[in-house]
Amino acid sequence: MVNRRVKITLTAFVLLTLAVSQPGCWDYREVERLGIVLATGVDTAPGGKVKVVVQTIVPSALVRGAGGMGMGAPGFSGVKAYRNRVVEGHTISEALRDLSRQTPRQLFFAHDQVVILSESLARQGVKEVMDYFERSIQVRRTPWLLVARADPVTLLDLPGRVEVTPASRIFNILNERNSVSRYAVQRLGDFMEMMESGSTHPFTAVIDMVPNPASPEEHTKKMPEGHVAEPRENMRINGTAVFRRDRLAGWLDSRESRGLLWVRSQVRGGVIEVPLPEEKDKKAALEILRSKTRLQPEIREGRVLMTAKIKTEANLAETTGPLDLTRPETVAGLERLLAEAVRGEVEAALAKAQQEYRVDVFGFGEAVHRKYPRQWKTMKKEWEDMFPAVQVRVQVESKIRRSGMITNPVEPGQR
Amino acid sequence: MSPLFNRLFRRRPPGKPAAQAKNGNRRQDAARPVHSFDELKQIKLSSSLNANLDVLESILGQNDDLVVRRFRLGVAGQAGAAVVYINGMVQTDTINSAILKPLMLESRMAGFASAGGDLLELVRDCALCVSGSSDAPDMGKVVDGVLYGNVALMVDGEDTALIMDMKGWETRGISEPPSEVLVRGPREGFTEALRTNTSMIRRRLRSPNLVLESLNVGRVSHTEVVIAYINGTADPDLVSEVKRRLRRIDIDGVLESGYLEEFIEDSPYSPFPQVLHTERPDRVAAALLEGRVAIFTDGTPFVMIVPATIISFLQSPEDYFERYFLGTAIRLLRYIALASSLLLPSLYIAVTTFHQEMIPTRLLISLAAAREGVPFPALVEAFLMEFTFEALREAGIRLPRAVGQAVSIVGALVIGQAAVQAGVVSPLMVIVVAITGISSFASPVFNLAITMRLLRFPMMLLAGTLGLFGVMAGILIILIHMAGLRSFGAPYLAPLAPFHPGDMKDVAVRAPWWAMRRRPAETGKLNPHRQPPGQKPSPPGREGRGGGQW
Known part of the structure; x- marks a missing residue:
């Protein structure tokens, strides 16, 4: 009977529709219902609690004009395009969930770009906090991790004019990390991996609040209408924080930070100054083009000998003293100076890490592990003690490639 | 007949005789007998002209456009004859000059013998200046011929009629095919003839x-x-x-x-x-x-x-007329357009309502800002816009050409603009719907574009309820269905599944003509070789290296 077949088909269709539509939609959420979190800050709070700062974007503040016509430049409407919320709790999740008593939107962490830990929290140990970030299904491994020497709450509300939110300001500052190579920043996931590894200790960059020299001295002075004075404070990424497992061990300044980057083969750019051979107080600035480092461990009589072979190339960016670049010897001399400068930076970092903090942030342990997997099994437990005694030989192979638009220094009246 | 059909018939009010289910057009009517060709074929022609004409008139006589012209042929006009045709379907001038004139005038002057049995043969072979002619021994052929614009010649004393091809009705001239326009290629299109x-x-x-x-x-x-x-x-x-x-x-x-x-x-x-x-x-x-x-x-x-096969719907003749680089690039473009005409709205819905983590941060923020204040969920919004778009398109097609274009363009712009300004839909949705619409126009055959238009809606529902999971499920269902389809024995997905690597020359790319050496595997089995190898052109004097010889 055709009728029966029609019935069966219809029933199947209805059942299928129900089967699809009823369990569906459970995780349905519209974009505009989300409170998109761009930055998270974690600080200690009295009573063993943690204080969480959450920066969410206000999308409507980003729309030019009324009625939703067209997207303008960010923050165009002049309204602050973000909201910061602070909440305390014994656990981060509880604190964050408690936030929904204040925010109309469901917090959405998949686009978190920056996670800031306060110095006090870092000193106390971050492993409890990391549990949340590692466990959460929304938080990715990609947000940058920073240690703040200033208060995260203040830091996340520093007024900026170019970027819409402090979060994207930090994010974009960090995107330019290769033009200075003065700090070693880690993504959250990499940091957690290092924290849990048996050999390498984690580190990440430090964010500071610094007085803004561009700020006018007298803020009270009458300004023309609509004029916004430069803010008193700026944020700045300032060196590197070194951890012993999950606790802050100390700081590396910008020179030592680059030393760390050299060893870890992460220098992609930046300017390095070398003293000129003829006049020591005059400097030449060399623009680093690329570098590559190979770590070659060797075990001799139970002791680890590490050779760091650094290859680097640079351009001459500037000189403040006389240099005759038409002569190959000058170039060779500059290359030697560059190698010297690099070695100096590496040795500064080594001294800090080996002697003062005694933590292996360089990945020496991993290099040994890779080359001597069998010996490493026994060595692993003593590595903490062995690391400061590792003898490091730094070999730098440097090349100067180009000298910019001119060859010899500017010399008035010589043509 | 299906039961449904029977039930419909049973519901007819009693008393009114139902038209017969068999041979639906045959209604018994005493005044006008209904004829079928099978029946007419049974009626053999007699040797009496009058009898034949009577039969013919009884069949077609009510028609005003039936022309029966009686005349006499032979030296003394001893044999009666008649031509029969339908007015308007034949070339009357040619009938006059090629049939009537030789038979009525020239046969007399030539002194036509009046040998009884051979008269028709004589007329056919020696007098008629008509190329297409055939013998019709029965009424079925005569009627069929006359109705198809032929002329029937019947001669008294002959039990066979002559059917002569005199078709001459008005037809539309050959013009450029409106549904498949090319930039480069022949401009001829088929006509109704x-x-x-x-x-x-x-x-x-x-x-x-x-x-x-x-x-x-x-x-x-x-x-x-x-x-x-x-x-x-x-x-x-x-x-x-x-x-x-x-x-x-x-x-x-x-x-x-x-x-x-x-x-x-x-x-x-x-x-x-x-x-x-x-x-x-x-x-x-x-x-x-x-x-x-x-x-x-x-x-x-x-x-x-x-x-x-699915691929043949995506090949445009122009691919083969333009140089192969262009053909290849446009073909790739078309594949992408096909996919986006099916998937773009559903992907948009799935990603914006279930998988916000997949959207780049900046885009997500713009999206959230754009959707701020839109009262409908993305799914409803998409359906609303798609419906508007489809309705506009339909209106644009059916209206007179000049008005139609104005309607579709102005309608889309005005409605799109106004809807966005009123905050009913988000600008991004308008963009998505517009791209989808454009993509569906990029299909070289209208057929497949309609299918994609239809399938788009269930895909959107799946996306709105199950997210990307639903979209993937939908794609799989469609693929499984397509893999099972056949067109006259050829698998619908050929040459992709079953995979014929040799046919990729005309699927993934459009290979240059000198490289298309084989016919498609599914249809060209019998005679696989299209052309010999080694025809790649090369500069003179270098034939030995690049090919040229084989």
Whole structure:
């Protein structure tokens, strides 16, 4: 009977529709219902609690004009395009969930770009906090991790004019990390991996609040209408924080930070100054083009000998003293100076890490592990003690490639 | 007859005699007897002209456009004769000069012998200046011939009539096919006249192996259908299968090839077209060369090509006329457009309502800002816009051409603009719908674009309920369905599944002509080699290196 077949088909269709539509939609959420979190800050709070700062974007503040016509430049409407919320709790999740008593939107962490830990929290140990970030299904491994020497709450509300939110300001500052190579920043996931590894200790960059020299001295002075004075404070990424497992061990300044980057083969750019051979107080600035480092461990009589072979190339960016670049010897001399400068930076970092903090942030342990997997099994437990005694030989192979638009220094009246 | 049909009949009020289910058009009426060709074929012609004409008049006599011209032929006008034709379907001038004049005047001057039995033969062989003629021994042939624009000549004392081809009705001239316009390529399109259409193929393929076989379909319409193929290239099994399916059809009228398409396709419940139809003779000729079979239907400019695969719907003749780089690039573009016309709205819905983590941060923020204040969920918003778009498109097609374009453009712009400004839909949704619409226009065959338009809506529902999971499920269902489809024995996804690596030259790319050495695997098995190798052109003097010789 055709009728029966029609019935069966219809029933199947209805059942299928129900089967699809009823369990569906459970995780349905519209974009505009989300409170998109761009930055998270974690600080200690009295009573063993943690204080969480959450920066969410206000999308409507980003729309030019009324009625939703067209997207303008960010923050165009002049309204602050973000909201910061602070909440305390014994656990981060509880604190964050408690936030929904204040925010109309469901917090959405998949686009978190920056996670800031306060110095006090870092000193106390971050492993409890990391549990949340590692466990959460929304938080990715990609947000940058920073240690703040200033208060995260203040830091996340520093007024900026170019970027819409402090979060994207930090994010974009960090995107330019290769033009200075003065700090070693880690993504959250990499940091957690290092924290849990048996050999390498984690580190990440430090964010500071610094007085803004561009700020006018007298803020009270009458300004023309609509004029916004430069803010008193700026944020700045300032060196590197070194951890012993999950606790802050100390700081590396910008020179030592680059030393760390050299060893870890992460220098992609930046300017390095070398003293000129003829006049020591005059400097030449060399623009680093690329570098590559190979770590070659060797075990001799139970002791680890590490050779760091650094290859680097640079351009001459500037000189403040006389240099005759038409002569190959000058170039060779500059290359030697560059190698010297690099070695100096590496040795500064080594001294800090080996002697003062005694933590292996360089990945020496991993290099040994890779080359001597069998010996490493026994060595692993003593590595903490062995690391400061590792003898490091730094070999730098440097090349100067180009000298910019001119060859010899500017010399008035010589043509 | 289906039970549904029976039930409909049973519901008719009693007393009123239901039209007979069998032979639906045959209603008994005393005054006007109903005839069928089978019946008429039984009536043999008699040797009396008057008797024959009486029979003919009883069949067609009520028609005012029937012309019966009696005259006498022979030296003394001893034999009566008559020509019969339908006014308006024949060339009257030619009848006068080529039939009546020789028979009425010249036969007298030539001193026509009045040998009884051979008179018709004599007339046919010596007097009539008409090329197409045939003998008709029965009334069926006479009526059929007269109704198809032929002239019947009947002579007293002969039990055979002569049917002469005098077709001369008005037809539309050959013009550019409106549904398949090319920049480069022939501008001819098929017309409604069957013989004009077949002649266009003959002109393109002047081979004795081109076979055009005709048969009639339709009890009332008696539509002539021509099957075209190249003997020795097309698979004989395919040809006989096409014939078998066409012969099976019992329908009263065939007004367009679409009638036949639904009778001969493999899977009537599939949304996918399994027969390719085209208005372009070059496309038909190319298909014949690949070993396919073309089906011409009288009265429509659309010619069907079988077997059709999904890829053949995405190939435009222009791919082959332009240089192959362009052909390849445009083909890639078309594949992307096809996918986006099916998937773009559903992907948008799935990503914005379930998988916000997949959207780049900045885009997500713009999205959230754009959707701020939009009162509908993304799914409803999408349906609203898609509906508006489809309605506009339909309106644009049906309206007179000049108005139609204005309606679609202005309508889309105004509605899009106003809807966005009023905050009813988000600008991004307008963009998505617009891109989807443009993509669906990029399909070279209208057929497949309609299928994609239809499938888009269930896909959107799946996306709105299950997210990307639903989209993937939908894609899989469609793929599984397509993998099971066949068009006249050829797998629908061929040459992708089953995979024929050699055919990729015409699927992934459009290889240059000198590299297309083989016919498609599915249809060209019988005669796989299209051309010999080594025809790649090279500069003079270097023939030995690049090819040239083989």
